[in-house]
Amino acid sequence: MTTTMNIDVHYVTRVEGHGNIVVNVKNGTLEDCRLDIVETPRFFEALLRGRPYTEASHIASRICGICAVGHATASLRATEQALEVHPSEQTRLLRKLMFDAEILDSHILHTYMLVAPDFYKLGSVIALASVEPEAVSRALRVKKLAGDVCATIGGRHTHPITMTVGGFTHLPTVEEIQTLRTRLEDSRKDLDDTVALFKTLPWPQFERETEYIALTKPDEYAFIDGTIASTEGGHYETADYLRVTNEYLLPHSSAKRTRHQRGSYMVGALARFNLNFEHLHPRAKDAAAEFGMKPTVKNPYLNSAAQVIEMVHCVEDAINVCNELIARGIHTEALPKFAGKRGVGVGACEVPRGTLYHDYEIGADGKIVSANCIIPTGQNLANLEADMHKLVPEIIDQGEEQVTSALEMLVRAYDPCISCSVHWLNIQFV
Amino acid sequence: MKPILILGLGNLLQGDDGVGCRVAQELEKRTLSDTIQVIDGGTPGIGLLNLLEGHQRAMIIDAAEMGMIPGEFKRLSAEDVLRAGAAQRISLHHTGITDTLALARELRIPLPEIVFFGVQPALIDWADGLSPQVQAAIPHVIDAILSEIGQAGEVPPAHR
Numbered sequence: 074m075t076t077t078m079n080i081d082v083h084y085v086t087r088v089e090g091h092g093n094i095v096v097n098v099k100n101g102t103l104e105d106c107r108l109d110i111v112e113t114p115r116f117f118e119a120l121l122r123g124r125p126y127t128e129a130s131h132i133a134s135r136i137c138g139i140c141a142v143g144h145a146t147a148s149l150r151a152t153e154q155a156l157e158v159h160p161s162e163q164t165r166l167l168r169k170l171m172f173d174a175e176i177l178d179s180h181i182l183h184t185y186m187l188v189a190p191d192f193y194k195l196g197s198v199i200a201l202a203s204v205e206p207e208a209v210s211r212a213l214r215v216k217k218l219a220g221d222v223c224a225t226i227g228g229r230h231t232h233p234i235t236m237t238v239g240g241f242t243h244l245p246t247v248e249e250i251q252t253l254r255t256r257l258e259d260s261r262k263d264l265d266d267t268v269a270l271f272k273t274l275p276w277p278q279f280e281r282e283t284e285y286i287a288l289t290k291p292d293e294y295a296f297i298d299g300t301i302a303s304t305e306g307g308h309y310e311t312a313d314y315l316r317v318t319n320e321y322l323l324p325h326s327s328a329k330r331t332r333h334q335r336g337s338y339m340v341g342a343l344a345r346f347n348l349n350f351e352h353l354h355p356r357a358k359d360a361a362a363e364f365g366m367k368p369t370v371k372n373p374y375l376n377s378a379a380q381v382i383e384m385v386h387c388v389e390d391a392i393n394v395c396n397e398l399i400a401r402g403i404h405t406e407a408l409p410k411f412a413g414k415r416g417v418g419v420g421a422c423e424v425p426r427g428t429l430y431h432d433y434e435i436g437a438d439g440k441i442v443s444a445n446c447i448i449p450t451g452q453n454l455a456n457l458e459a460d461m462h463k464l465v466p467e468i469i470d471q472g473e474e475q476v477t478s479a480l481e482m483l484v485r486a487y488d489p490c491i492s493c494s495v496h497w498l499n500i501q502f503v
Numbered sequence: 504m505k506p507i508l509i510l511g512l513g514n515l516l517q518g519d520d521g522v523g524c525r526v527a528q529e530l531e532k533r534t535l536s537d538t539i540q541v542i543d544g545g546t547p548g549i550g551l552l553n554l555l556e557g558h559q560r561a562m563i564i565d566a567a568e569m570g571m572i573p574g575e576f577k578r579l580s581a582e583d584v585l586r587a588g589a590a591q592r593i594s595l596h597h598t599g600i601t602d603t604l605a606l607a608r609e610l611r612i613p614l615p616e617i618v619f620f621g622v623q624p625a626l627i628d629w630a631d632g633l634s635p636q637v638q639a640a641i642p643h644v645i646d647a648i649l650s651e652i653g654q655a656g657e658v659p660p661a662h663r
Binding site for chain 1: 549550609
């Protein structure tokens with residue numbers, strides 16, 4: 074008796090949580106090599122449908138506890154595009170400050186707590202803490218500062234409350250910004266020590282020709298808004314993001330994949346580094362020189378090194394933004410009223426893990442008609458798999474343990490949300 | 504910063520995992536001594552260290568799998584919790600109390616004197632509200648906490 078089975082997965086959404094790596098090598102031939110994403114869908118796009126536009130950023134920020142500001146900002150930018158609302162310079166500056174802080178928060182934790190233990194052949198940051206207590210203390214210290222910046226402007230550490238369409242419902246005081254500036258300036262030593270530590274680590278040597286994609290702007294290292302750029306050439310308005318992402322489905326993955334001019338592309342710190350290097354703060358460029366990195370870097374493991382460089386940049390940028398805010402003073406600004414017109418809009422941001430798109434249609438009644446959210450981790454999955462396909466044959470002679478370790482480190486280097494789960498990795502050797 | 508912290512931890516969306524939060528919410532309705540701060544801490548991960556900072560004594564309430572009857576609860580020391588074993592790998596989303604305390608110990612971060620009240624859950628799964636057994640335990644947990652620190656919020660001599 075034979076059984077025919079057709080599995081048809083509708084309404085697939087995004088990745089968050091577990092992933093399985095499957096590698097089958099038979100008689101030296103790589104037969105199968107893939108990343109199975111088996112996490113259940115999140116259904117955020119469905120959750121947004123029918124909700125008043127004022128709720129969108131609050132719902133969307135719940136997609137992630139680490140990139141909550143990122144999702145909230147992309148959501149607000151999409152709504153503002155749809156409603157033709159133009160944020161003031163003050164709003165732009167406050168959002169930039171929160172963004173710098175969130176990227177710092179995410180990167181410091183990722184590099185020290187998720188990536189660094191591998192270099193010491195340790196299983197966790199607790200083990201690392203007994204070997205390098207000063208380093209781990211430093212990470213917690215910087216994380217606290219970053220969280221406090223977000224809390225001061227956003228109203229709390231996670232899931233900002235004060236951010237809204239066209240501005241803020243509560244503003245920090247100039248004194249609070251001055252305090253943050255002092256703490257940011259005092260953190261420079263911690264960032265220098267971070268560069269000093271990470272540049273000495275034995276980064277794996279691996280390269281693959283890769284297309285890198287990130288937002289760019291003519292005059293700054295882009296995190297919020299910009300045009301979409303590729304190392305293969307081309308610029309796209311964010312409204313045309315679908316021409317870049319080109320999502321498709323795979324049977325072994327509950328997350329969609331993306332591709333552009335090659336079979337896959339990479340987003341994230343390394344992509345931003347490669348495309349926006351000229352706009353890095355001088356201290357960040359110095360850090361890049363310490364790592365011996367300049368565009369175009371094609372080693373995905375160095376995505377974490379690019380994160381260290383971005384941390385230096387974000388501290389300096391945050392200080393600059395504080396200076397501007399202090400010089401301008403903080404002023405109450407009226408928030409926009411809804412004009413009662415239908416609109417569509419795309420918000421694009423560079424969150425810690427890469428380019429994030431929120432795409433909304435808002436009806437004339439102010440309710441969300443439809444939403445599309447493409448997160449960075451989903452955009453990296455095909456590229457991660459392509460890296461695995463190239464890497465495994467190159468290192469297969471090192472034995473199962475080494476190959477397993479190298480693959481784990483590769484996945485972590487991408488800083489995907491799936492590696493945040495403890496039991497995510499399942500490698501089968503045949 | 505008040506000397507005594509009563510901190511309820513857990514996830515209100517996961518049934519009995521929210522017992523710590525509910526205890527904190529109940530205590531917030533009461534008038535307690537000025538020396539006591541009550542916090543519904545949710546699931547703070549590494550942020551637990553920030554919540555504990557600056558207090559001299561902390562009572563932490565959370566659901567705990569102790570092999571007991573649902574609704575039963577137990578007073579545990581920080582040592583008891585640490586001995587339960589830290590996870591091999593920490594994730595940003597799942598840093599638990601044990602991991603956080605182990606980390607604080609390695610880093611010699613000064614912590615308040617910590618007492619845990621572990622409440623045995625009946626069900627930890629997507630559920631709105633506590634099981635009847637755990638709901639019924641809340642007044643008793645509160646009594647135990649307040650006895651621990653003294654009704655007026657002062658530490659009884661025997662515990663100093």
